[in-house]
Amino acid sequence: MIEEEADHRSVESASTNRAIMPLRELMKSLRFERRQLLGSSKLRINSLQMKMLGIALLFLCPGMLLAALVEWWASNSHGEVALLASAAICGGLGLLLWFYSETPSEYSDTDFSSRSTVFATVAWTWLICSVVGALPYVLDASVFGWSGWDNALFESISGFSCTGSTVLADIEQHGRGMLMWRQITQWYGGMGMVVLAVSVLPRLRVGGLELIGAEVPGDSDRLEPRVKQTARWLWYLYCGFTAAIALVLFVVPGPSLYDSVAHAFSTAAIGGFSPYNSSIGHFGSVWVEIVIALGLMVCAINFSLHHRAVRRDFSGYAKSPDLLFYFKALGGVFVVTWCLNIWWGDAGWTISLRDTFFSVVSLGTSGGFANAREGGIGDFALWVPATQMLLLGLMVMGGNVGSTSGGLKAYRARIVTSHIWRNIRQTLQPHAVIPIRSGSDIVPEETVRRVLGYTTLFVVFIAAGTTIIAALGTDFLTSLSGVISAMSNIGPALGEAGPTANFLEFDRPARLFLAALMLTGRLEIVAILLMFAPITAKLRRS
Amino acid sequence: MTSKRCQNTSARRLPPKGGHLSLIRLPASQRAKEEFYRALISRCLIFAGAMLLLAGLAGIADDGGDVLVGILMGLITCVVGLLGSWWYVLPSSVPKRDVFVAAGLLWLVMIAVSAVFYVLSGAIGQVDRAIVESVAGFCTTGFSVLARPEDLSKTLLFWRAGTQWLGGLGAISFALLLIPMFRSSDDSGRVPLNASRFRKPNGEADFLAFLKIYCALSVVLAVAYAIAGMGIFDAVTHSGTTISTGGFTNYSTGFFESSAIQWVAVFGMFLAGINGALLFKSLRGSPGSLWRSLEFKVYVGLVVGASGICLIWADVAGERLRQVLFSVTSAISTTGFRLVDWGEWSVGLQMLILLLIATGAMVGSASGGFQILRATEAAHYLAREVRGHTVSTTHTQSRHDFLGEEPLAKMQAFQFLYLAAVGLGAFALACFGTDIVTSISASVSSLATMGPALGDLSPATDIWQLSRPEQAVFAVLMFVGRLFVYPVFIIFGTLVAKIRWLSR
Numbered sequence A: 001m002i003e004e005e006a007d008h009r010s011v012e013s014a015s016t017n018r019a020i021m022p023l024r025e026l027m028k029s030l031r032f033e034r035r036q037l038l039g040s041s042k043l044r045i046n047s048l049q050m051k052m053l054g055i056a057l058l059f060l061c062p063g064m065l066l067a068a069l070v071e072w073w074a075s076n077s078h079g080e081v082a083l084l085a086s087a088a089i090c091g092g093l094g095l096l097l098w099f100y101s102e103t104p105s106e107y108s109d110t111d112f113s114s115r116s117t118v119f120a121t122v123a124w125t126w127l128i129c130s131v132v133g134a135l136p137y138v139l140d141a142s143v144f145g146w147s148g149w150d151n152a153l154f155e156s157i158s159g160f161s162c163t164g165s166t167v168l169a170d171i172e173q174h175g176r177g178m179l180m181w182r183q184i185t186q187w188y189g190g191m192g193m194v195v196l197a198v199s200v201l202p203r204l205r206v207g208g209l210e211l212i213g214a215e216v217p218g219d220s221d222r223l224e225p226r227v228k229q230t231a232r233w234l235w236y237l238y239c240g241f242t243a244a245i246a247l248v249l250f251v252v253p254g255p256s257l258y259d260s261v262a263h264a265f266s267t268a269a270i271g272g273f274s275p276y277n278s279s280i281g282h283f284g285s286v287w288v289e290i291v292i293a294l295g296l297m298v299c300a301i302n303f304s305l306h307h308r309a310v311r312r313d314f315s316g317y318a319k320s321p322d323l324l325f326y327f328k329a330l331g332g333v334f335v336v337t338w339c340l341n342i343w344w345g346d347a348g349w350t351i352s353l354r355d356t357f358f359s360v361v362s363l364g365t366s367g368g369f370a371n372a373r374e375g376g377i378g379d380f381a382l383w384v385p386a387t388q389m390l391l392l393g394l395m396v397m398g399g400n401v402g403s404t405s406g407g408l409k410a411y412r413a414r415i416v417t418s419h420i421w422r423n424i425r426q427t428l429q430p431h432a433v434i435p436i437r438s439g440s441d442i443v444p445e446e447t448v449r450r451v452l453g454y455t456t457l458f459v460v461f462i463a464a465g466t467t468i469i470a471a472l473g474t475d476f477l478t479s480l481s482g483v484i485s486a487m488s489n490i491g492p493a494l495g496e497a498g499p500t501a502n503f504l505e506f507d508r509p510a511r512l513f514l515a516a517l518m519l520t521g522r523l524e525i526v527a528i529l530l531m532f533a534p535i536t537a538k539l540r541r542s
Numbered sequence B: 001m002t003s004k005r006c007q008n009t010s011a012r013r014l015p016p017k018g019g020h021l022s023l024i025r026l027p028a029s030q031r032a033k034e035e036f037y038r039a040l041i042s043r044c045l046i047f048a049g050a051m052l053l054l055a056g057l058a059g060i061a062d063d064g065g066d067v068l069v070g071i072l073m074g075l076i077t078c079v080v081g082l083l084g085s086w087w088y089v090l091p092s093s094v095p096k097r098d099v100f101v102a103a104g105l106l107w108l109v110m111i112a113v114s115a116v117f118y119v120l121s122g123a124i125g126q127v128d129r130a131i132v133e134s135v136a137g138f139c140t141t142g143f144s145v146l147a148r149p150e151d152l153s154k155t156l157l158f159w160r161a162g163t164q165w166l167g168g169l170g171a172i173s174f175a176l177l178l179i180p181m182f183r184s185s186d187d188s189g190r191v192p193l194n195a196s197r198f199r200k201p202n203g204e205a206d207f208l209a210f211l212k213i214y215c216a217l218s219v220v221l222a223v224a225y226a227i228a229g230m231g232i233f234d235a236v237t238h239s240g241t242t243i244s245t246g247g248f249t250n251y252s253t254g255f256f257e258s259s260a261i262q263w264v265a266v267f268g269m270f271l272a273g274i275n276g277a278l279l280f281k282s283l284r285g286s287p288g289s290l291w292r293s294l295e296f297k298v299y300v301g302l303v304v305g306a307s308g309i310c311l312i313w314a315d316v317a318g319e320r321l322r323q324v325l326f327s328v329t330s331a332i333s334t335t336g337f338r339l340v341d342w343g344e345w346s347v348g349l350q351m352l353i354l355l356l357i358a359t360g361a362m363v364g365s366a367s368g369g370f371q372i373l374r375a376t377e378a379a380h381y382l383a384r385e386v387r388g389h390t391v392s393t394t395h396t397q398s399r400h401d402f403l404g405e406e407p408l409a410k411m412q413a414f415q416f417l418y419l420a421a422v423g424l425g426a427f428a429l430a431c432f433g434t435d436i437v438t439s440i441s442a443s444v445s446s447l448a449t450m451g452p453a454l455g456d457l458s459p460a461t462d463i464w465q466l467s468r469p470e471q472a473v474f475a476v477l478m479f480v481g482r483l484f485v486y487p488v489f490i491i492f493g494t495l496v497a498k499i500r501w502l503s504r
Helices: A002-019 A021-039 A047-074 A080-100 A115-133 A135-139 A146-160 A176-191 A193-200 A208-215 A227-251 A257-268 A286-299 A303-310 A315-319 A321-344 A349-364 A385-397 A410-428 A445-471 A476-487 A508-522 A533-541 B002-013 B027-058 B065-087 B096-120 B127-138 B154-183 B207-228 B232-243 B259-272 B276-283 B288-292 B294-312 B321-332 B347-359 B372-388 B405-431 B436-447 B468-482 B486-503
Strands: B093-095 B190-192 B197-200 B203-206
Touching: A047 A080, A047 A115, A047 A176, A047 A193, A080 A115, A080 A135, A080 A176, A115 A135, A115 A146, A115 A193, A115 A208, A115 A508, A115 A533, A135 A146, A135 A176, A146 A176, A146 A508, A176 A193, A176 A227, A176 A257, A193 A208, A193 A227, A208 A227, A227 A257, A227 A286, A227 A303, A257 A286, A286 A349, A303 A315, A321 A349, A321 A385, A321 A410, A349 A385, A385 A476, A385 B405, A385 B436, A410 A445, A410 B096, A410 B405, A410 B486, A445 A476, A445 A508, A445 B347, A445 B372, A445 B405, A476 A508, A476 B347, A476 B436, B027 B065, B027 B093, B027 B096, B027 B154, B065 B096, B065 B154, B093 B096, B096 B127, B096 B154, B096 B468, B096 B486, B127 B154, B127 B468, B154 B207, B154 B232, B154 B276, B207 B232, B207 B259, B207 B276, B232 B259, B259 B321, B276 B288, B288 B294, B294 B321, B294 B347, B294 B372, B321 B347, B347 B436, B372 B405, B405 B436, B405 B468, B405 B486, B436 B468
Parallel strands: none
Antiparallel strands: B093 B190, B197 B203
16 A cells, blocks of 8 residues: 555656656755755754645635736726736745645655644744735735835735725725735635645645644534545535625626625625725615625534535534524624614614624624615714624624634633633532533533633733734724724724724734734634744754 | 431531532521621621711711711611620631622621711712712722712711721732632632631731731821821821722812822832732731732832833823822722823823723732732733643643642633623613723723723713713622622522522
């Protein structure tokens, strides 16, 4: 069996050798150089990580090309050159990394055996993809240009992290291709580039599931026995949802093909970008709002439940305690908010129903679409304080684990609540042993501890972030909601940076800091904290 | 065989030794519990009665009607308390949850006594406002429903300060009683009372000895205030509200005018934020114990660091060091004295002040908030959790495992309960139309038993400007905060259990 594999590999490598001999020669010489320089030192960066990054960058290329095509077709501006140039840079870089890293046969088992390496790889892949993704904005002087590099980076990170906060003052004046690229970044970020890379990496003996786990929010389930299959299934489902949403949007309510596809990208990713200034409010159609709200809710459900549904096992939805908790919270907040809006607001109950439902779903799934328009109450930054408090709570909670949504996740919120009740009950009954249950299973104490730790970290980040943003000169409510919005990858905030405003309200350093928080929130904090851990460890060892 | 049976039956007659799953159903334990409540409350009523008598005597020169009311009420309270403490015996140890319930009841009784006094003396006409003022007093919060306290007689002013002094004493005793609960994996679930001996982290402290030190510190502070230029009456009342981290003053504006008085106040507030047990130990011949405590170092660090940041910050550079230190110590010790209106500072500094309020001072002091020991333990815990991700195995050795996993889990529960309480309080305030900044900051501040917050409740304002329902929300929040959040939920849980049992 092993021999067979080895044969296969040698044949494969021989054929590739023949195809790209000159390049390989170049690479060999380069590698020689590298060995001279770094090979013997402990600073040599793991090659498999490079390969992973290369694949991720290569995957960005088709997106850029598609955007360039749209830009050229729509011909309302001339961003296609910038998009093509970035595609070339991105592709070149990706190819270079792909070939520069060592061949699969030399993979060592220890590449991803350390968890800090896994986290650091994911974090660096995301950061570099975001930087490369900002290239089109920088190269096109009419968008940001080189002088607006920080804005470009913000927009790109906001895209990849599926946040949806924007620093474009007037979105609609930009080329349609460039706007499509914004949507596409969200789509890539939704399921994640690393999952994509794992699905095609030739072989990964160790650490594959950890890689997915570091990227997909929450504790990832193994959908299939093989990690590669798991990653592929996640992407199949994701593509399926995107296509379905695009189709329904196009067929039922009637936006153009461009609008349907663009919004399908950001809906399936639970991102929140829209090519229009007034977001979903641009359409003014209740059907578009319903389709998008339903799309958001479906994509905020754990994908492993969807996977089971594909296998015709629909019981998962009914039995999942997290899902029940999530929809209870969402429904509860919706009903209370609706009542408060009727009580305090001027709008009638139907308009309140429509706008409250959309806003609650949009914020509760960490989407961040807005439907502010004339005669409606979609601008939740103007709602009464009590409703805004509830919205803040929902924003912190976010969606479900294993979905494309952000935030703390319903699963963690449920465990924290159970833990509190357990402690109260234990004080009343000191000898009682009360396990926390997930359906009929008992959640291990180790997991409970991890969840509590993560939640504490999340709260600490929000408090510290709010202080820093406030220190940079933003008012309290805008700082707090802006930080929650960034950490939970939502998009709009309350106060000054509401759904009809943009994040230009924040100062430049504050914007960069928020962008960092978006990545932190998307990768669930730990990855960002451990970004430099392998490097410092290596330095310490050497 | 026979003797064994005898033992069994005699054991059944004795009060139960452990926390029982069905304590409510046992009439014997029910009786024991109620006896404990009555014994505790009647002992504390003596203090309240003495304080009322003192208040009456303090204003005897004024010759007002409230003097008579004060002395009469003081006598009645004293007699009731003495009778009760003669009749009811304090047990040697009680289940933990009974201590929680007793503390809640005790505070309620005290608040009721105080509110009756306010209403009878005619100081505050409306019952609800009298209750809010009493809650602010016994919960050592710097809120007042009185727009002009200087219009009150000396009796009432003394009683206001006295409520805070008593509240602070109660809070410290309660905290010292409960610290072992949060810190060790004491599985018996019982709190030893041992005839007024209180347990603390590093040994045993006699409650009466502690009371002496509390009184001595108050006297020292009063003398210091007097030397700094206050009148005797003001010095005594203000030392009472300083040492208990209370925050009531006898004047509506411009009281801490002289710089010497401000320095004394800064010193007093800082002192009030120190762990009572540590202070006790360091004053009883081991001064090094204060410096050996990590918590104390962090406390000093926070005060110095926050003052430094405030001073360096451009737009407060105009403020003097003294004023900044005053605001910082007032915030971190959750006293709530107002000198500078930080509502006019930049938002970052306001946020810093809010964080200081939320953190609070050391465990075992009269200050409220999350408290530094818990914060440092949470920080250690987080560091361990993050470090746990760097290695493949999930089980990691902790350098700070002195706490043990179970108290850690309890602390985590407390932390999230605290957050939940802040959230609920802010939502309740927002329901009355308060803006979000004010709701959140005031919820944090009143849970920390501080007082002034941000937004519409910055130090330039007070709750007498708010509507009466909002004041009621504040009263609930202050009560929950003073009992350190957890017990209130325990009481709530007990009530739910009782209702369930009754409806069965």
